[in-house]
Amino acid sequence: QVQLVESGGGLVQAGGSLRLSCGTSGLIFNSYTMAWFRQAPGKQREFVAAVTWSRDRTSYADSVNDRFTISRDNAKNTVYLQMNSLKPEDTAVYYCAADYKPGGGLPAFRIYEYDYWGQGTQVTVSS
Numbered sequence: 125q126v127q128l129v130e131s132g133g134g135l136v137q138a139g140g141s142l143r144l145s146c147g148t149s150g151l152i153f154n155s156y157t158m159a160w161f162r163q164a165p166g167k168q169r170e171f172v173a174a175v176t177w178s179r180d181r182t183s184y185a186d187s188v189n190d191r192f193t194i195s196r197d198n199a200k201n202t203v204y205l206q207m208n209s210l211k212p213e214d215t216a217v218y219y220c221a222a223d224y225k226p227g228g229g230l231p232a233f234r235i236y237e238y239d240y241w242g243q244g245t246q247v248t249v250s251s
Contacts, residue, residue, distance in 0.1 A: 126150040133245030146220030158203040162216035174231030
């Protein structure tokens with residue numbers, strides 16, 4: 125049974141930082157591109173960042189580029205999202221997702237391309 129479990133969310137003031145983690149089990153972690161998506165109240169889920177299994181390619185949404193950094197530890201089957209210079213508009217539930225892509229290639233950014241999802245962790249940025 126595949127499980128993705130996010131942690132690290134919380135309440136932070138604007139300009140602050142948070143580090144999200146997503147631990148996985150039940151899948152061959154090295155065969156998956158991993159990504160973070162987010163969904164704000166009343167809005168559609170949107171792509172945030174992704175990293176290939178080999179870590180040779182990363183992709184970011186324009187809205188978080190230069191503020192967020194995605195990384196992964198293949199030995200720990202965990203993916204991270206370091207979020208700096210947080211803004212109130214970053215407030216959302218953040219979801220971890222896995223896309224089976226053992227051959228690598230450009231990370232996907234469409235929701236339907238991802239095979240597995242976590243339950244999400246709330247991030248709230250106060251102004």
